[in-house]
Amino acid sequence: MLKICKFIIIYLFLFFNLSAHSADLKVVYLNLDRIVKSTNSGNLILKKFDKQKKENVEKFKLKENELRDKEQDIIKKKNILSEEEFESKVLALKKEMKKYNEERQNFFLEYEQNKKKKLNEFLVNITPIIETYVKENSINIVLNEKNLFIASRKFDITEQIIKIIDKSIK
Numbered sequence: 465m466l467k468i469c470k471f472i473i474i475y476l477f478l479f480f481n482l483s484a485h486s487a488d489l490k491v492v493y494l495n496l497d498r499i500v501k502s503t504n505s506g507n508l509i510l511k512k513f514d515k516q517k518k519e520n521v522e523k524f525k526l527k528e529n530e531l532r533d534k535e536q537d538i539i540k541k542k543n544i545l546s547e548e549e550f551e552s553k554v555l556a557l558k559k560e561m562k563k564y565n566e567e568r569q570n571f572f573l574e575y576e577q578n579k580k581k582k583l584n585e586f587l588v589n590i591t592p593i594i595e596t597y598v599k600e601n602s603i604n605i606v607l608n609e610k611n612l613f614i615a616s617r618k619f620d621i622t623e624q625i626i627k628i629i630d631k632s633i634k
Contacts, residue, residue, distance in 0.1 A: 490602060494622045495609040499590070502626050505633045506586055513579045520575070524568050531561055593632050594625060 500506035538553050545553070598606060609620070 489604045491605040491607065492603055492619045492621045493607040493609050493612055493615055494594075494620065494625055496587070497610070498622050499626055499629065500583065500586065503590075503629045503633070505589075505629070506583075509582050509586055513575070513582070517575060520571055524564075524571075527564055531557070531564060534560075589633060590625075590629050593628055597621070597625060597628060 501510065534557055538550070538557060541553075542550055594606065597603075603621075606621070609615075609622070
């Protein structure tokens with residue numbers, strides 16, 4: 465019985481001690497995706513990469529159409545060409561398609577890596593700004609909105625951070 469009483473006293477002590485500390489905590493959240501999309505510098509990064517992607521997708525579509533046309537042309541000439549000539553054209557087309565697919569895959573891999581690198585650089589640049597805001601406003605914890613289930617909008621500091629970033633980074 466004595467052990468149970470000691471356990472309950474220790475448990476209550478820890479519970480009330482943690483409750484007292486949590487009352488002093490100031491926890492806020494922000495939406496990093498919205499910061500990237502809404503700040504001038506983040507928006508420039510996204511627009512640059514979107515433009516690059518659109519241009520290259522168009523190039524790839526043109527090349528893909530060209531390959532389809534070649535394929536149709538070879539199919540149309542199947543009965544006219546000798547079997548050896550037909551096979552050599554099919555083999556050449558397959559090589560060209562393989563090269564196209566590799567180029568396309570390499571572009572998209574490189575594109576994603578570069579985009580991720582630039583966005584990480586942007587986040588590194590804005591981290592000191594957010595840290596300064598946190599210190600000035602005596603905030604203990606800043607969470608990303610993605611990781612929250614539900615929270616009051618009064619704890620959302622996204623708009624304040626966007627304004628500060630737009631003033632700081634030109």
